[in-house]
Amino acid sequence: MYLNCHSYYSLRYGIISEKEIVEFAQAQKIPKIALTDINNTSGCLNFVRLSQKVGINPVIGVDFRTGAQQNFVALAKNNQGFKEINDFLSFHSHHKIEIPQKAPLFKEVFIIYPFSKIDLTQIDNLQPNEYIGIHHTELNKLTFTDIEKSYAHKLIALNSCTFRNKKDFNTHRLLRAIDNNILLSKLTAEQQAFESDIYYTREEFQKLYSTKTYLIGQAENLLSQCQIDFDFSANRPHQNKLNYAENKEEDNKLLKELCRKGLKYRYEQESKTIIDRMNMEIEMIEKMDFVPFFLINWDIINYAKSQSYFHVGRGSGANSLVAYLLGITDVDPIELDLYFERFMNLYRTSPPDFDIDFSWKDREDVTRYIFERFGSEGQVALLATYNTFKHSAAVRELGKVFGLPKHEIDILSDGKFEYEKLDKLSKLVIIYSKELDGKPNYLSIHAGGIIISEKPIHWFTATDLPPKGFPTTQFDMIISEDVGLYKYDILAQRGLGKIKDAISLISINQPDKKIADIHHVKPLFEDIHINTLVSRAECIGCFYVESPAMRMLLRKLEVDNYLGLVAASSIIRPGVAKSGMMREYIMRHKNPQRRKQAHPILYQIMPETYGVMVYQEDVIKVAHFFAGLDLGEADVLRRGMSGKYRSREEFDKVQEKFMKNCRDKGYPEATSKEIWRQIESFAGYAFAKGHSASYAVESYQSLYLKCYFPVEYMVAVINNGGGFYSTELYVHEAKRCGAEIEAPCINHSHYPTWVYGRKIFLGFHILHSMESQLAIQIVQERNKNGSFESLEDFIERVEIGIEQLDILIRINAFRGFGIDKRTLLWRGRYLLSGVAKPSPQLTLFKSKPKTFELPQFDQISFENAFDEIELLGFPLCSPFLLLEKPITESHILSKDIPEYKNKMVTLFGYLITVKYTSTNKGERMHFGTFIDENGDWIDTVHFPPVAKKYPFRGKAIYKIEGLITEEFGFHTLEVVSMHRLNNMPDQRFVG
Structure with missing residues (x-):
């Protein structure tokens, strides 16, 4: 029934x-x-x-x-x-x-x-x-x-x-x-x-x-008469592809051959330590039946290399020497003394995590390859996630079906109401929003999870086919692992797109220059010029190290080497910062006497980080060596830190065991509670050391390009987007690197931004409201039939409407013809309005340009700058030139800040970015980043009273008054007051 x-x-x-x-x-x-x-x-x-x-x-x-x-x-x-x-x-x-x-x-x-x-x-x-x-x-x-x-x-x-x-x-x-x-x-x-x-x-x-x-x-x-049989036992066999080659013996043989080949590439001398570690890993990998998992990852990387795709291998798999030898990662676990048990132990039922990043432009092709290579009989699918109703979204949906007006829905969604004063319908919205909260709303796609099974995927689940075009399971990662299907993570990021595009631009712009093998990273770690950039935190545009918070941390820690950057890459994570251990780590790093305050057992477990938990494996080490949990229980902590445990109860049981063991060992209760608090704060945020090391590798690869090929690299940054800052800041940084910036030009620009020598022509893609097909058409026509000789020549050869032509004229894309913009605007409208223009492909002979006389137009100050603001989003000149009144008031510059420690000062800065945050009491405060008239950085902190009284009012130049403070060698301006300065009016629209 x-x-x-x-x-x-x-x-x-x-x-x-x-x-x-x-x-x-x-x-x-x-x-x-x-x-x-x-x-x-x-x-x-x-x-x-x-x-x-x-x-x-x-x-x-x-x-x-x-x-x-x-x-x-x-x-x-x-x-x-x-x-x-x-x-x-x-x-x-x-x-x-x-x-x-x-x-x-x-x-x-x-x-x-x-x-x-x-x-x-x-x-x-x-x-x-x-x-x-x-x-x-x-x-x-x-x-x-x-x-x-x-x-x-x-x-x-x-x-x-x-x-x-x-x-x-x-x-x-x-x-x-x-x-x-x-x-x-x-x-x-x-x-x-x-x-x-x-x-x-x-x-x-x-x-x-x-x-x-x-x-x-x-x-x-x-x-x-119905009987279903799926094995969910702890000792269940995995359901992933059983063999990479014909059989297990062939797989084992291939893995060993590839490792021996990798030894020659990775190490000049093969020490006993390296050989022993390799053999130990291979034995463990074979024993746990993970050989096909490694070989399939190697196969994916091999395909990517054949297509000249760059990749970064990270996750706990970066703790593996075998992964390093196979080229899955570029992290040497011997050099970094990576904790092997974080990567694999006999208590671990799932394979190690390999998060393999590709350029956002290449990931889809890699995914296609995986489906074609391993999914001929439907054994491959993307993993789904469940998009659930959240409170705010549920309130909005319910408000609509109850017919509430938008302003009432906004009030309910924002939570700015007193429940007792609500009308009946509004109360029903709140009541039933709680019923919907957490329920599945629709299926979505996991960020990068792909499963490759021995049996067809439909043995386990039906699949959907979203717009992405690849079959997607109807269950999520946790259910997948429950039944023994372990995912391969194929992810996308823009940092690798920057590296790939920069190398391509260098080969075109400087064909005689030799580019280092960026997968042979050890020489990069030892490069004094790259390490100087790190120590100065001159990292704009570089992967993971360009944010204001990271630049501040690099300066405070005085990082000038790869190992220091590995630590910084994990310390910056919310788990370490939230636990209060970021500050403690910095203090112990800079003051050896402070290290004596560490618990002796913790210091013995983690001498490299001065007894401070920084990495995921530090938590496992503390659980195992300090509290006496076995590696299986410690593995529950690992999953908890990754947000992968099935239930909170599972995590709570480990907490009970942790506290009991600490009592049995005679540790003071306050100490045990404090250490557990730190462990809990890591949940969902902590990095494995190998993961941090992988990030630091990519940081060094991008820093190498920024150091030796800054102009090409900044062009690649502009073209790939997705960085911490806006395009305007990256254009500004390109200028600081010695580039000359040109607005889009019909005879020099491409769809992306391009570089000739040290001259950068912004791409048509940056132009607001410009149609991408038109931009592509312009470049194709120019490549086919040569440069455009005049406005008339351009209009005859390119299909274009008046609005799009106006955009190109106003951005000064026809400046090479020596005719002012206003004249060009009149000519363009005359040539296009009301006259049937023949299609370019039907024109056999060039028509004679129509000539007519136009009066001399007045030149408007900064006309180009105002058009650039509208069409690019920023001016190519200094924003300080556009102020309504020049700055005459006495003030200091960014370079003077260290001389004014603990003094009140006045600065003028152009706003770059703001980080909005809250204090422990829930009060709003901000961190600001500005540049001064020399283009140098100003870092500001806005505590709650100031943040409330002097809010940011959009992108502009501000007069900032405040106190210069210094912590760990890093100077900050504590803002006391802030006022926005007005720009001059655009004279074309005055009067």
């Missing part, structure tokens, strides 16, 4: 979790129950896992519907039947085809059609595996047909189970209104479930079907 149960994975329809369904079955002593969500299998595997834990026999399937109308219910007889269901559902999902009214000929699947949909004249056509489901409200109707005489054996009790009570039903109706984007009052009966689709008890079901009890018996008989 429980053949058609819905969880909240019947998206925007169901109400309760799969866990609650299992708890209901357990409470009612229901031995067998079926989860059949609507057109979705997201909850199936976890439902099986939870049912098995409490001794319930789970059945899984799908309720196939068109909209809210049921077509048929499919129940898997076994795992093969589940695959058939997934194949069918995936096909219709991928091709955006409605589910048919009639099921296909399944082999291992039971099909149940609702009685209301059955054509009685076609009942003879039912297949042996097909049945008719009778809802309890249809029993009287059944009595008035002849169907029972000949087909009673085909009839079963079918009652959809969707809600537990009236509140659930109301929540369901709200979800249906949200899904249909209509007011609740407009929701029709056809768009929602029956109010009687309740999780009835067994006794209630017996009463409902008391006149036809055989229907229940036949439903139970159907369930008894």
